[in-house]
Amino acid sequence: MVPESLFYTKEHEWLKIDGDVALVGITDHAQEQLGDVVFVELPAPGTQLSTGDTFGSVESVKAVSDLFAPADGEVLEVNSTLEDQPELLNASPYDQAWLIKVKLSNTDATEGLLSAQAYEEFCATNG
């Protein structure tokens, strides 16, 4: 079960949207596929993001996975706790291990994003 209140992308990221600000993270499915996360690289606050841009990376023991901007906006804050505790991404992907806080450029940033139900269906059909 994925949290109902969040929006999702096909890159297995989630957004928690509150007005024109969104928290962005990776889904439980994503952390599960990655395995033990040992390294997280995040952008500097102030970085401008365009949808689809690589904004950082998450690495497990075996694999490097790029992070893609799920919406246009400016990075307000990053979760620097993850530099020292990357394993939080495995333990708490929807809560403690949020990655970045973004000021959204578009008033309707949810366009193109998936609902919880749509994301679950996407995972079921795409493994």
Add this chain to the structure above:
Amino acid sequence: MSGLKRTPLYDVQKERNARFVGFGEWELPVQYQSVLAEHNAVRENAGLFDVSHMGEIVIEGPGAFDACQYILTNDVSKLVDGKAQYTLMCQADGGIIDDLIIYRQADDSYFLCVNASRSDIDFAHLVEQAGRFDCTVNNVSADYAQLALQGPKSFDILGQLTDFDFSALKPFSWADIVLCGDLSVRVAATGYTGEQGVELYVSANIAESVWRALEECGQAHELSLCGLGARDTLRLEMCYALYGNDIDDKHNPLEANLGWVVKLKKGDFLGRQVLADVKETGLERKLVGFKMLDRGIPRHGYEIQAGGDAIGVVTSGSHSPSLGEPIGLGYVPMEFAQTGSIIDVMIRNKAVGAKVVDTPFYKKG
């Protein structure tokens, strides 16, 4: 993953929820629950790996000894029955065809364990080169499954299945024994992890029985089932070369720090002339271990730079579970090969500083 080969242990591992990946021609388990947990289990207790993808080749006949002496770089005359040795197969130009372990079964019979990805190439090379010696070369890879039981509790676990005295099984010794009364296995005190342990060669048809017996006895000893992910981090911490990453036919043994298995004085062998010349004139580059000075994990294929110039390539790199930091191997020119040399690793178009360190990365105790 259609078209990929499966080992005789595929079903039992599937039952245990292994996650499989394509590895060359093979579909193999990369991990069960956690690479880190599996890695630590081998360092602290014991881990069980399916390494049945490895190839096995037998060379037999009156000329088998001379053939092995000519085709391999280590000195086969040092072997006695029941002993094994790490060795290399080189081209005439010194490039490494494969690294392998040779087991002496008799003075006219040798059993070779080779890399899966190289077994067809190795076999063709052996057949061609052994042709002028009075011996036969047989690829028996399909007959065997191979299990690796590695970690400080390995002998405790095995000891419950046999009366065999494992204290007599010194490193690189092997014996044919029986487990559980009726399971014939070849047990060799070899491995790819740096821990005490064994590799077991068994007939494919009893592989699952052996696996289940070890699993059952292992429960009391915190045995963990392990995949290729942990196998790779364990070997990297020990700086054991991985063919196709750290060594290949474009690199010679001396620059790969494998000069210790090249015996120039044993008589003629394939690659000897070139390797003797290299030893005489000195190396141009060398495989070194390094640690990062800033944040980032080095990975296979990343460029190594110095002062903005490309000087080499990372051959293996990962997070080291035992050390809790990133480690890497790569070839660099001799002027950067000394311990303490500073180099840059290009990670996502950014130069990240690194320092050449003494190897192996991990030392017991």
